Amino acid sequence: MKPAPRLVYLIDDDADVRDALVLLLRTMGFAPRPFAGVQPFLDRPDPRQDGCLVVDIRMPGTSGLQLLERMAKEAGGMPTVIITGHGDVAACRRAFKAGAVDFLTKPIDEQVLLEAVEAAFAVLDQRNRAETARAGRDALKAKLTQREREILDLVAEGLSTKEIARALDVSPRTVETHRAHIAEKLGAGSVAEMVRFALEG
Amino acid sequence: MESLTPRLVPFLLFWIPLALAGLGLGAFVEFTRAGDALQREGTTLHRIVSQRVDQHDAHLTSLAAVLASSNAESASFRAVIEAMQRFYPRIAAVELIETVSAGNVSPSLADFDPAMLSARVGALAPGQAVTLASRSGSPFYALVKRVPYSGHGPRALVLVIDARLLTEPEGGLPGDAALKLSDAAGNAIVQHGWPLAQGEPTPDLSFVKALGSRSQPLVLELARRPAFAELLPPILLFGWPIAAGLGLFLLLTVLRERRSARRAREAVLLHEHDARLAHAMRVNTVGEMASGIAHEITQPLTAILSQSQAGLRLARSGDAAPSDLVGVLEANVRHARRAGEILERLRAYVTRREPQRQPNDLNRIVSNVVELSQRDLQERGVTLRLELTEPGPQALLDRVSIEQVVHNLVRNAAEAVEAMPAGRREVVLATRLVDGEAEIAVSDDGPGIAEADMARLFEPFFTTKSSGMGLGLPLCERLVESAGGRIAARNGPECGAVFTVRFPALANELGMAAE
Numbered sequence: 001m002k003p004a005p006r007l008v009y010l011i012d013d014d015a016d017v018r019d020a021l022v023l024l025l026r027t028m029g030f031a032p033r034p035f036a037g038v039q040p041f042l043d044r045p046d047p048r049q050d051g052c053l054v055v056d057i058r059m060p061g062t063s064g065l066q067l068l069e070r071m072a073k074e075a076g077g078m079p080t081v082i083i084t085g086h087g088d089v090a091a092c093r094r095a096f097k098a099g100a101v102d103f104l105t106k107p108i109d110e111q112v113l114l115e116a117v118e119a120a121f122a123v124l125d126q127r128n129r130a131e132t133a134r135a136g137r138d139a140l141k142a143k144l145t146q147r148e149r150e151i152l153d154l155v156a157e158g159l160s161t162k163e164i165a166r167a168l169d170v171s172p173r174t175v176e177t178h179r180a181h182i183a184e185k186l187g188a189g190s191v192a193e194m195v196r197f198a199l200e201g
Numbered sequence: 202m203e204s205l206t207p208r209l210v211p212f213l214l215f216w217i218p219l220a221l222a223g224l225g226l227g228a229f230v231e232f233t234r235a236g237d238a239l240q241r242e243g244t245t246l247h248r249i250v251s252q253r254v255d256q257h258d259a260h261l262t263s264l265a266a267v268l269a270s271s272n273a274e275s276a277s278f279r280a281v282i283e284a285m286q287r288f289y290p291r292i293a294a295v296e297l298i299e300t301v302s303a304g305n306v307s308p309s310l311a312d313f314d315p316a317m318l319s320a321r322v323g324a325l326a327p328g329q330a331v332t333l334a335s336r337s338g339s340p341f342y343a344l345v346k347r348v349p350y351s352g353h354g355p356r357a358l359v360l361v362i363d364a365r366l367l368t369e370p371e372g373g374l375p376g377d378a379a380l381k382l383s384d385a386a387g388n389a390i391v392q393h394g395w396p397l398a399q400g401e402p403t404p405d406l407s408f409v410k411a412l413g414s415r416s417q418p419l420v421l422e423l424a425r426r427p428a429f430a431e432l433l434p435p436i437l438l439f440g441w442p443i444a445a446g447l448g449l450f451l452l453l454t455v456l457r458e459r460r461s462a463r464r465a466r467e468a469v470l471l472h473e474h475d476a477r478l479a480h481a482m483r484v485n486t487v488g489e490m491a492s493g494i495a496h497e498i499t500q501p502l503t504a505i506l507s508q509s510q511a512g513l514r515l516a517r518s519g520d521a522a523p524s525d526l527v528g529v530l531e532a533n534v535r536h537a538r539r540a541g542e543i544l545e546r547l548r549a550y551v552t553r554r555e556p557q558r559q560p561n562d563l564n565r566i567v568s569n570v571v572e573l574s575q576r577d578l579q580e581r582g583v584t585l586r587l588e589l590t591e592p593g594p595q596a597l598l599d600r601v602s603i604e605q606v607v608h609n610l611v612r613n614a615a616e617a618v619e620a621m622p623a624g625r626r627e628v629v630l631a632t633r634l635v636d637g638e639a640e641i642a643v644s645d646d647g648p649g650i651a652e653a654d655m656a657r658l659f660e661p662f663f664t665t666k667s668s669g670m671g672l673g674l675p676l677c678e679r680l681v682e683s684a685g686g687r688i689a690a691r692n693g694p695e696c697g698a699v700f701t702v703r704f705p706a707l708a709n710e711l712g713m714a715a716e
Contacts, residue, residue, distance in 0.1 A: 014500045016536055020507035023529070027514035058580075085499040106503040110510040 005031035006121055007051030009078070011041050011067075013059045017106070021054070021113075028114055038067045050128075052101075052120035054113075057084040057091055065091060068098045079120035079127075083108060137197060143185045151178045155191065156198030208453075216449050220442040227441065228432040235427045236406045239378065243408030243423045246370050250382075250421055253291070253367055254414045257360055260285055261330060261346040264295065264358055268348060273297045291366030293341060296359040298322065299350075309361055312337050321345055322357040330416035334384045340364045340391040342384065344417060364391035368421070378425040385411075385418040397426050497543045497576065501536040508532050558684060560707050561600050563632045563639050564593030569600075570607045571630070574615075578628070583615045588631035594639030596704035598684040603641075603702070606677040606688070610643040610700045613673065617647030617698065639706040644699040649692040658690050677702075 008030045012018045018034045025032040033051070035041040037059055055064035064082055071077030082095045083104045092103045101123055102116035144152065154164045161179070165172040188194045267281050282295045294309035298318070310318065312335040321331050322345060330346035343359050350356035368382050368391060379394035389395070397405060408423040512529035515521035571585060578585055607630075614628040625646040633640050650658065659678045674688075681688045686704035693699050 014504075016504040016532070016539070017500050017507070019532065020504040020511065020536075024507040024511035024514075027511045027518070085495065085503075106499045107506040108503060109506070110514075113507075 005029060008032045008117060009035065009041060009044075009051055009053045009055075011035045011038060011053070011055040011059070011064065012083070013037055013056065017056075021108075024110055024113065025054075025117070028110070028117075030117065038064070041067075050124065051078060052117060052124055053078045053080040054083060054117065055080060057082055057088075057095070065094055065098065068095060068100060072098045079123040081113075081116045081120055134200065137200060140186050141197065144182060148178050148182050148185070151175060152182055152194060152198050155179070155182075156195045208457075212446075212449060212453060215453075216442075216446050219445045219449065223441045223445055224433060224437065227437045231432045231434075231437075232403075232406075232427060235425075235431065239406045239408050239423060239425055242370070242378070243410065243421070246368070246423070247410045247412070247421050249371055250368055250419075251412050251414065254412055254417045254419070256289070257292075257344050257362065258330065258414070258416055260289075260292070261344065261358055261360060265328075265346065265348045268297070268358070291363045291369075292360055293363045294359075294361040296361070297348075297356065298359060299356045310343070310359065312339050312341055312361075313343050318343070318345070318359075322347060322355050325355070325357065332384055332417045332419070334386075334388045334390050338389075342390050342417075342419075346416070367391075377428070378423055381422040381424075383420050383422070385420070387420075390419070395422075395424070397424055403427055403429060403432060498540055501540040501543075504536040505533050505540075508536070557599055558597045559600070560595055561598055561603070562593040562595055563641050564589045564591075566600060566604055566607060567630050567632060567641060569604050570611060573604070573608055574611050577612065578615055581615050581619045581626075582623070583618055583626045583628055585611070586627055586629045588629060590631075590633045594632055594634045595707035596639040596686070597707060598686065598704055599680075602680040602684060603686075606680050606702060607641055607643065609673050609677050610702075613700075614643050614645035614647065614698070618645045621647060634706055635703075637706050638703045640701055640703045642699055642701045644693055644697060646693075646697045649696055650690060650698050655690065659688075 008025050010018060010021055010025065010032050012021065012034075013036055015036070018036070022032045022034050033044070035044070038055075053067075055067060057064045064084075068077075068080050068082065071080070077099070079101045080099070081102045081104060082091075082100045083106060084091060085106050095103050101120045104112060104116055141149070150168070151164060154167065159167065161172050161175045165175045168175070182194060183189070186194065186197050188197060264278075264281060264285075267278050271277055285295065286292050294307075296307055296310055298307075298310070313333055314336045317333060317336070321333055325331060325345070325347035327347050327349050330344055333343045333345060335341045335343070340363065341361050342364055343361050345357050345359050347355055347357045364382055368380060377394070379392070379397055381389055381392040381395045383389045383392075403426055405424055405426045409420065411418060411420045508529050512526055512533075515525055515529070567587065567589060571587070574585070611628060611630065618626045618628060627646055629642075629644045631640075631642045631644070633642070659674050674690075678688050681702055684704065686702060688700065688702050690698060690700050
């Protein structure tokens with residue numbers, strides 16, 4: 001089954017440009033959602049996050065840059081491609097600092113637009129994958145007991161079994177047993193894998 | 202005629218002192234010259250009189266010699282006296298006196314006091330001579346010389362001299378000169394024209410010198426008062442002021458001509474400068490709008506590119522409906538026209554050309570300016586409100602010039618309200634017909650114009666902006682006035698500034714032409 005077209009939120013105050021870009025994005029196989037300004041976009045009925053944003057810098061009211069900077073502060077803003085009528089270096093730097101994926105000057109060639117939007121979706125996918133992996137790890141870690149979590153942290157700090165035993169005032173054998181349980185619960189075959197859980201989780 | 206007064210005043214200011222100074226200098230020179238002439242004449246006369254007086258001494262000496270060899274009644278003595286009197290008419294009489302008394306004085310000596318005469322004779326040493334003035338004031342004096350005599354009592358020869366003839370000048374004195382000859386005691390022997398009449402405005406010239414003779418120590422005095430006409434002869438009195446006036450007039454005329462020629466040249470330069478400046482300002486304004494214009498043109502270009510590429514994709518995919526492609530092409534035509542219009546507007550604005558006065562709708566001008574300024578105002582977060590009267594007032598003017606003026610005013614207003622709180626960032630553009638005039642008013646809610654600045658607003662290089670050149674408003678004024686209108690500034694009723702540009706309304710102009 002063909003995957004559903006991906007959402008591209010397009011914000012530009014110029015109706016002609018908006019219409020043209022919508023048509024172009026549609027022929028590229030995306031599902032463009034046009035908005036005439038930042039406010040209508042923020043007020044959209046279904047604030048689903050799984051899309052990317054193509055937004056003009058210079059607009060009456062809130063500009064594209066302000067939107068970008070605002071979203072950068074909130075966690076999980078959409079990957080954003082900035083488009084502008086003139087290549088202003090200061091605006092460009094501001095855009096990248098605020099986390100823009102790309103900065104395109106009008107008129108925009110289709111190839112450039114396609115690559116930028118695809119790059120934005122790559123960022124989105126990457127972020128989604130990382131999110132999924134992390135959710136999985138969190139689920140596994142939830143299975144550990146309090147004592148086992150303590151020992152996992154000490155292992156991650158680089159302590160040996162004997163040192164952990166001394167620190168927790170238990171016998172090395174007990175520590176070994178806990179470590180075996182941890183490895184079993186997390187499905188980690190090596191110390192390195194265990195350490196990764198401890199750090200990323 | 203009224204142009205004469207400003208010319209006459211400086212002329213008189215220079216001419217009167219110049220004429221007076223010239224006349225004064227001329228009079229002084231003439232006076233000095235007259236004084237020199239009198240001194241020269243006096244010296245000449247003094248020399249002549251001295252020679253004549255010395256001749257009297259010689260006569261007496263020769264008479265005494267003749268007398269010594271003969272007697273007073275001898276024919277030779279008489280003959281000498283006769284010859285002497287013939288050749289020297291100033292010798293009025295020659296007498297030989299022995300004892301002087303009231304009774305025996307000869308008639309020729311009647312003028313002289315006998316007692317004085319005898320006293321003088323008695324006091325003289327033999328061979329000595331002395332002068333005696335007449336007692337009656339007649340112009341004669343007696344030269345008395347004691348001669349040696351063997352008889353009893355002193356004997357003296359007396360020459361009675363006619364002082365008028367003695368002082369007769371050889372070449373003649375200036376007619377109005379006064380002359381006086383007096384004896385050593387100061388008694389006048391002869392005088393004519395003496396003393397000088399009072400009341401003349403000019404100062405006196407004088408010459409005084411005593412004769413060198415021992416026997417006749419007379420004092421010769423000359424005096425004269427130059428006539429006014431002599432000091433200021435008509436040629437100087439009238440000629441100099443006229444000559445000075447003519448010269449001054451020529452000089453002032455040449456200077457004025459040169460000044461007006463220079464002014465004309467400067468005016469031409471200024472005019473050329475204005476034209477260049479107006480163009481430069483427009484280009485500069487365009488420069489400021491450039492980013493806005495670039496954005497304006499970028500929009501249709503972006504639309505055209507994206508539409509075309511989308512159209513291509515549709516066409517290549519093979520499953521596009523012809524209506525889709527028609528839609529794409531129609532949109533492209535629309536976008537291309539839009540870009541063309543923007544360029545046309547820009548070109549009309551930047552091109553340097555002669556102003557063309559044509560009937561124009563002020564509302565149309567306002568809407569053109571709105572299109573030009575919109576992007577700039579958006580950038581500044583300033584909103585523009587229109588209060589247009591319908592139908593739009595018509596006036597004869599050069600559209601591009603006046604659009605430039607209104608654009609300038611709108612930009613000034615936007616700059617004035619830029620720093621204001623959001624509610625006051627508004628510029629109002631209004632048109633109306635008032636008193637038969639078509640008016641465009643640009644008002645803002647800014648801080649307004651300070652009273653002190655009001656009078657200088659339209660002065661070149663006066664500015665209240667940190668980066669301003671101070672040329673915007675003067676240029677606006679010139680553009681408006683060259684189109685037959687006028688521009689004015691005032692503060693709004695509550696706050697902010699109001700600039701109005703007014704032209705005679707066209708309907709009104711036509712109506713007047715019809716009358």
